[in-house]
Amino acid sequence: MAARLFSKSSSVGHTLLGALGTSLVGVGSAAREATTKLNYSDIFFQQQRTFIQMRTxxxxxxxxxxxxxxxxxxxxxxxxxxxxxxxxxxxxxxxxxxxxxxxxxxxxxxxxxxxxxxxxxxxxxxxxxxxxxxxxxxxxxxxxxxxxxxxxxxxxxxxxxxxxxxxxxx
Amino acid sequence: MRLEKCWFCSSTIYPGHGIQFVRNDAKIFRFCRSKCHKNFKMKRNPRKVKWTKAYRRLHGKDMTQDSTFEFERKRNRPLRYDRINTEKVLQAIPKISKVKAKREADHITNRLKVGKTKRKIEARKELEQSISMVKAPSAFKEDATLTLPKQKVTVSYTQTETKPMEE
Missing domain, CATH: 2.40.150.20 (Ribosomal protein L14/L23)
Structure with missing residues (x-):
């Protein structure tokens, strides 16, 4: 379930950043995207792991x-x-x-x-x-x-x- | 039983302790405690974290090259049991550890010697430069020593009454 949440949140982040990128246009937006991606992966890495249950x-x-x-x-x-x-x-x-x-x-x-x-x-x-x-x-x-x-x-x-x-x- | 080393802090992991993480390329990371595991999860580099063995070795804080390290080694081939040999090894262990501890202490004292001489030189320099603060220049011209003459000072000492602790 947590994995699904993560994927959802990351996709939301992507769309938001995509909009930002189109409005700003530049190297800065790309860099920002990279950093946010890293943060997401960190959260993903440190989440509490649980049993393999229904829908895993x-x-x-x-x-x-x-x-x-x-x-x-x-x-x-x-x-x-x-x-x-x-x-x-x-x-x-x-x-x-x-x-x-x-x-x-x-x-x-x-x-x-x-x-x-x-x-x-x-x-x-x-x-x-x-x-x-x-x-x-x-x-x-x-x-x-x-x-x-x-x-x-x-x-x-x-x-x-x-x-x-x-x-x-x- | 094999005693492994912690991936992060290089301490010994005794059986039944710690956690091991197996990456998908089958590389095994062993951790002695949750502190090391957490630091790994935070993607910290053990060479940059001050309390790890890796940092201390890299920065010359600890002894790195010594013949006493030769005794502790990873052996992949199991040794055939030999009673006499085992007895000898058990006798030698305290002696070796004693020698190792002595050498490590010597290494640290040697390392600290540099700072000691440095501090002495600096103190001397400061004394020479600012002797005028405690000794008048005219007096210094007459007697060019950096030490001050000893003077007897009477100290008035009054004893204060100490109350016993109330209960």
């Missing part, structure tokens, strides 16, 4: 064909999904001729989450974005590749196949 958009980091998935149900937990949890999602964006298409309801494992999660030794881990790997009901990945880093906690969650496919394990 997640990046799909495998080659199943889906690009973006919206969470429609977090399994197991009432509050929402954390790193390593399984969710049910609806495919919002997909590449043509993929294994899944837009509108499909799919299962996915959260392999990266921006909200920190405690590790077994008491320290914490957090990632850059929210990302998911699509799996079938049995928990086997649909795609054949996994991009980017994944946490080693997936082994505990019995997703060894994802770990084997992953490029980096954090």
């Amino acid at each position: 958009n997640l990046k799909v980091v495998d080659n199943s064909g889906a690009k973006r998935v919206m969470c429609i149900q977090a399994l197991k937990s009432k509050k929402g999904a954390k790193l390593g949890d399984t969710i049910i999602g609806s495919v919002k964006e997909a590449q043509p001729r993929g294994k899944v298409k837009k509108g499909d309801v799919v299962y996915g494992v959260v392999v990266r989450a921006a909200m920190q999660r405690g590790r077994c030794d008491g320290s914490q881990i957090r990632f850059d974005d929210n990302a998911v790997v699509l799996v079938n009901k049995q928990g086997e990945p649909i795609g054949t590749r996994v991009f980017g880093p994944v946490p080693h906690e997936l082994r505990k969650k019995k997703h060894v196949k994802i770990l084997a496919l992953a490029e980096h394990i954090a």
Whole structure:
């Protein structure tokens, strides 16, 4: 939800600044635009991160064909999904001729989450974005590749196949 | 157990402490506490923040080159356990840390020596330039020493009564 708010506010900023730019015309307006952009990104970076809940958009980091998935149900937990949890999602964006298409309801494992999660030794881990790997009901990945880093906690969650496919394990 | 170093302040992170942030290119940033994590989020450069080890090293505040640093090293190959060797290492640790602390203290005293001589020279200069404030020029001509003659001054000392604290 916060992400959506951010995008909305940034778009408003852009339109306002665009109007300013047309009226002023010069290098100054461009510079101002750049600074405001930076400020927005800072706010975006420092916002409070929460659970992956209904309507959270997640990046799909495998080659199943889906690009973006919206969470429609977090399994197991009432509050929402954390790193390593399984969710049910609806495919919002997909590449043509993929294994899944837009509108499909799919299962996915959260392999990266921006909200920190405690590790077994008491320290914490957090990632850059929210990302998911699509799996079938049995928990086997649909795609054949996994991009980017994944946490080693997936082994505990019995997703060894994802770990084997992953490029980096954090 | 591996003891990692904090990305921001270079202090040791003991198991179960701190937070680690994994960027999308799989670079891991480890932080010892929320202070360091917050500073990272504010996009501060540890070389420009005065309390970090990086700043102190860069500005010559701390000892950087010493043979005692050789003992603490990242080893990727696990050592085969050897009881005698381990005992020796455990015996050596306090000695090494003692030597290290001594050398670090020496480094700081050496570093502060420069300021001490500088201050002395400046004080001498000031004394020479403004001796006329305390010694008349005619008197200075007769006796060209910068020290003043010692004079006995009687100090009247009255003891004030101290009331005991009321409860």
